[in-house]
Amino acid sequence: MDLFEHQGKEFFAQYGMPVSPGEAAFSVDEAVAAAERLGTPVMVKAQVHTGGRGKAGGVKFAGDIDAVREHAGNILGLDINGHIVQRLWIEKASDIAEEYYASFTLDRSAKKHLGMLSKEGGVEIETVAEENPDAIAKVWIDPVDGLDEDVTRAWVAAANLPDAAVEGTVDILQKLYTAYTEGDADLVEINPLILTPEGKVHVLDAKVTLDGNSEFRHEDYAQYDETQPRDEREEAAHAKGLQYVGLEGSVGVIANGAGLAMSTVDVVNQVGGSPANFLDIGGGANADVMAGALEVINNDPAVKSIFINIFGGITRGEEVANGIIEAMNRVAIDSPIVIRLDGTNADEGRAILAPNLDDKLMMEETMLDAARKAVELAS
Amino acid sequence: MSIFVDENTKVIYQGLTGSQGSYYGRLNAEYGTQVVAGTHPKKAGSDVDGVPIYANVGDAVAATGATASCIFIPAPGVRGAVMEAAEGGVEFIVAITEGVPAHDEAYFYNELKRSFPKVRLLGPNCPGIISPGKCNIGITAGHIAKEGGPVGIVSRSGTLTYQALYELKQKDIGVTTCVGIGGDPVPGTSFIDCLEAFEADPETKAVMMIGEIGGSAEEEAADFIKNHMTKPVASYIAGVTAPPGKKMGHAGAIVSGGKGTAAAKMEALQDAGAKVGNNPTEAGELMAEIVAGL
Numbered sequence: 050m051d052l053f054e055h056q057g058k059e060f061f062a063q064y065g066m067p068v069s070p071g072e073a074a075f076s077v078d079e080a081v082a083a084a085e086r087l088g089t090p091v092m093v094k095a096q097v098h099t100g101g102r103g104k105a106g107g108v109k110f111a112g113d114i115d116a117v118r119e120h121a122g123n124i125l126g127l128d129i130n131g132h133i134v135q136r137l138w139i140e141k142a143s144d145i146a147e148e149y150y151a152s153f154t155l156d157r158s159a160k161k162h163l164g165m166l167s168k169e170g171g172v173e174i175e176t177v178a179e180e181n182p183d184a185i186a187k188v189w190i191d192p193v194d195g196l197d198e199d200v201t202r203a204w205v206a207a208a209n210l211p212d213a214a215v216e217g218t219v220d221i222l223q224k225l226y227t228a229y230t231e232g233d234a235d236l237v238e239i240n241p242l243i244l245t246p247e248g249k250v251h252v253l254d255a256k257v258t259l260d261g262n263s264e265f266r267h268e269d270y271a272q273y274d275e276t277q278p279r280d281e282r283e284e285a286a287h288a289k290g291l292q293y294v295g296l297e298g299s300v301g302v303i304a305n306g307a308g309l310a311m312s313t314v315d316v317v318n319q320v321g322g323s324p325a326n327f328l329d330i331g332g333g334a335n336a337d338v339m340a341g342a343l344e345v346i347n348n349d350p351a352v353k354s355i356f357i358n359i360f361g362g363i364t365r366g367e368e369v370a371n372g373i374i375e376a377m378n379r380v381a382i383d384s385p386i387v388i389r390l391d392g393t394n395a396d397e398g399r400a401i402l403a404p405n406l407d408d409k410l411m412m413e414e415t416m417l418d419a420a421r422k423a424v425e426l427a428s
Numbered sequence: 429m430s431i432f433v434d435e436n437t438k439v440i441y442q443g444l445t446g447s448q449g450s451y452y453g454r455l456n457a458e459y460g461t462q463v464v465a466g467t468h469p470k471k472a473g474s475d476v477d478g479v480p481i482y483a484n485v486g487d488a489v490a491a492t493g494a495t496a497s498c499i500f501i502p503a504p505g506v507r508g509a510v511m512e513a514a515e516g517g518v519e520f521i522v523a524i525t526e527g528v529p530a531h532d533e534a535y536f537y538n539e540l541k542r543s544f545p546k547v548r549l550l551g552p553n554c555p556g557i558i559s560p561g562k563c564n565i566g567i568t569a570g571h572i573a574k575e576g577g578p579v580g581i582v583s584r585s586g587t588l589t590y591q592a593l594y595e596l597k598q599k600d601i602g603v604t605t606c607v608g609i610g611g612d613p614v615p616g617t618s619f620i621d622c623l624e625a626f627e628a629d630p631e632t633k634a635v636m637m638i639g640e641i642g643g644s645a646e647e648e649a650a651d652f653i654k655n656h657m658t659k660p661v662a663s664y665i666a667g668v669t670a671p672p673g674k675k676m677g678h679a680g681a682i683v684s685g686g687k688g689t690a691a692a693k694m695e696a697l698q699d700a701g702a703k704v705g706n707n708p709t710e711a712g713e714l715m716a717e718i719v720a721g722l
Contacts, residue, residue, distance in 0.1 A: 155530055155531075155534055155613055155614070157613050157614065157643045157644070157645070158643075158644055158645075158648065160534060160537050160538065160614050161534070161538065162534065191538050192531065192534045192535045192538055193535060193538050193539050193542065230531060233529050233530075233531050235530060260529050260530050260531070262503065262527045262528060262529045262530065263529035263531070265503065265504050266504070266529075304587070305587055306585060306586045306587030306588070307585065307611065307640075308583075308584065308585020308586065308587055308588040308611065308638070308640055308666045309585065309587030309588055309591065309666075311585075311640060311641070311666040311667040311670055312585075312588055312591070312664075312666040312667075312707065312708060314667075314669055314670065315666065315667065315668045315669050315670075315706070315707055316707050318668075318669040319668075319669075319706060319707060327670075331526075360587045360590045360591055360594070361569060361590075362555050362567040362568055362569065362586055362587065362589075362590055363448065363452070363524075363555075363567040363586075391572070391590070391594060392569045392572060392590050392594075393567075393569040395569075415709070416591070416707075416708065416709065417707070417709050
C-alpha cells in the first residue's frame with residue numbers, strides 16, 4: 050500500500066522526524082488558501098504514486114500567491130506516467146545546501162533489512178546505484194538485533210557526509226528505522242534528505258509503502274487504504290476483498306491463488322486471446338466469494354467471455370460450483386463461462402455443475418483447452 | 429527416499445481445533461500421515477477425531493514424540509506459533525497461513541537461524557509438502573500426486589504446485605517429494621534448499637521447478653543449478669505476460685526496472701541448462717521428455 054508524499058510525511062512526523070509544514074489541496078482555491086495560511090514562498094507538489102514528478106512538471110516553486118494559482122492550475126489534472134494528479138501538497142519552501150538519500154527496505158536475498166544512505170541524493174538513485182555503486186553506503190540489519198546507534202554512526206561515517214550533517218542524519222536514521230519496523234513498512238525512503246544552510250538535516254520528500262498484511266495491528270492504516278487510487282472495476286473488487294488488477298482485454302479471468310491466476314493470464318495470451326483482468330479469489334474461497342468475483346467480472350463491459358480456472362487445495366470444488374450456480378441465480382451473467390475445475394473435491398464440484406451445463410456454462414478438462422474455448426467465445 | 433519428511437514423520441497440528449486445521453488435519457490423516465496431536469492453550473485434554481489436544485507444542489512433543497508441526501493459526505498468531513514449535517522441540521515446521529506480515533517473517537527466519545539452527549521452516553503462505561504414498565502435510569489434495577518417483581517438485585506458488593503434480597500424473601510420472609515453498613518475501617525454505625536436498629536424494633532423478641515474477645529467488649536458484657546440480661531440471665515461471673509495475677496478488681510479485689521479470693528468470697534458468705516451458709503444460713511435457721530419456 051503506497052502512501053502519498055504528504056501521508057508519508059505525516060507518518061514520519063509521528064516518529065519525531067523533522068518535516069516541513071504543509072496542507073493537502075484538491076483544487077486551485079484550496080491550494081491558494083493553504084498558501085495564504087502557510088505564507089509564501091511555498092512548493093506546489095503533485096501527489097501521485099509514481100516517481101519522476103519533477104521532470105514531468107509536477108513540482109514547482111511559488112514565490113507568491115499568483116504563482117501558486119498558476120502552478121496549481123497547471124499541475125492538477127496533469128498525467129504523470131499514467132497517473133492523473135488529483136491532489137496537491139502545498140508545503141513551506143526550504144533552503145537547500147545539500148541533498149542526500151536514505152531508505153530502509155527488506156532485502157529478500159539477504160533476508161535482513163537493508164539501509165541505504167548516499168550523499169548523492171535528489172537525483173535518480175537507480176542511476177547512482179548503476180553508475181557509481183560505491184556512492185551508496187549500505188547496512189544490513191538483523192531484525193532480531195535492530196539498529197543501534199553505534200552501527201548507525203559507522204554507517205553514516207561510511208557515507209562521507211559533511212560533519213555538519215552527521216548528528217542530524219544519525220538521529221533521523223534511527224527514527225526512520227523505528228518508523229519502518231514499528232510501522233510494518235515494505236519501504237521507507239527520503240529523497241532528498243537535505244542539509245539546510247543553517248546546518249539542519251530535514252526530510253524534504255517521503256516515500257512510504259506499508260505492508261497490507263500488517264493491518265490487523267495498525268487500525269490507522271484504513272485511512273491510507275481509502276485513498277488508494279483505483280479504477281471502477283478495481284474499486285468494486287476491493288470492496289469484496291478480491292485481489293484484482295484491471296487489464297485491457299476481453300476474456301474475464303477468475304482463478305484461485307496468485308500463481309495460477311498469473312499463469313491463467315499467461316495461457317490466455319499464449320492461445321491468442323487477451324485477458325480483461327487478473328482476479329485471484331485466494332485460498333479457501335467459498336461460494337459467496339465466487340459469486341462476488343463473477344459479479345465484478347460481469348460488470349466489466351469489455352468482457353466477452355469468462356474463464357474460471359480452479360485448482361482446489363484449500364479451496365474446495367463443491368464450494369466453487371455452488372458459487373457459480375448461486376451467482377448465475379443472483380445476477381444475469383452476460384458472457385458465456387468456461388470452467389476448468391481440478392483438485393480438492395473436484396468430482397463433487399463437477400457433479401454439481403453437470404446438470405447446469407449449456408451454451409452459457411461450459412466445462413473443459415484442461416487449462417489449455419479451457420483457455421482456447423474462452424478465447425474462441427470472446428472473438 | 430523423500431526429502432524432509434517420510435512415512436515415519438509424526439505431526440502436530442497447531443490450530444487443529446479450528447475449521448481449516450480440523451479439515452486438513454483429517455484429510456492428511458486419511459492420506460496416511462501420522463497426525464499425532466493438536467494444540468490449543470485452553471483445550472488440553474480434549475480431542476479432534478480422536479487426535480489428542482495438548483496445551484502447547486512442548487507438551488505434545490513430550491507425549492507423542494512428534495518431530496514436525498503444521499501451523500493453521502491465523503496470521504496475527506503465526507510469529508508466536510513458529511517460535512512455540514521450535515522451542516517445543518520439533519525439527520520441521522510447516523506454516524500454511526497466508527497474510528503474515530513480512531517483518532514477522534524476517535524476524536522468525538533470523539531467530540530460528542540463530543537459536544534453532546537445526547529446525548527447518550517451510551512457508552509461511554505455502555501449501556505444504558507431500559511425499560506421495562508416505563506423508564502429506566498441508567493442503568495439497570493427495571490424489572493428484574502419483575507415488576514412486578523419479579521427479580522432485582519445488583514451487584513458489586500454491587496452486588501451480590498442484591498444477592505441476594497434476595501435469596505429471598496425467599503423464600503417469602511419479603514424484604518423490606513435492607515442496608511448496610510459498611511466494612512470500614522471506615520463505616523459511618528456499619528453492620536452493622530444496623534443489624540441494626533433491627540433488628542428494630538417490631531416488632530423485634530430475635527436478636521440476638515452478639517460479640514466478642518478482643524478487644530474485646529464481647535467478648539465485650539458476651546459479652545453484654548451473655554450479656551444483658547434476659540432475660536435469662524443467663521449469664516454468666508464472667507471469668510471462670504480466671504488465672510491468674502491476675502487483676499481481678499477495679505474492680509480492682512486482683516487476684520494475686527489468687528486474688525480476690519472467691523473461692530474465694527464464695533466461696537465467698535456460699543459461700543454467702534447465703528446460704523452460706511457457707506454461708505449466710509445456711513444462712510438464714518437457715519433464716516427460718526428460719523422464720523418457722533417464
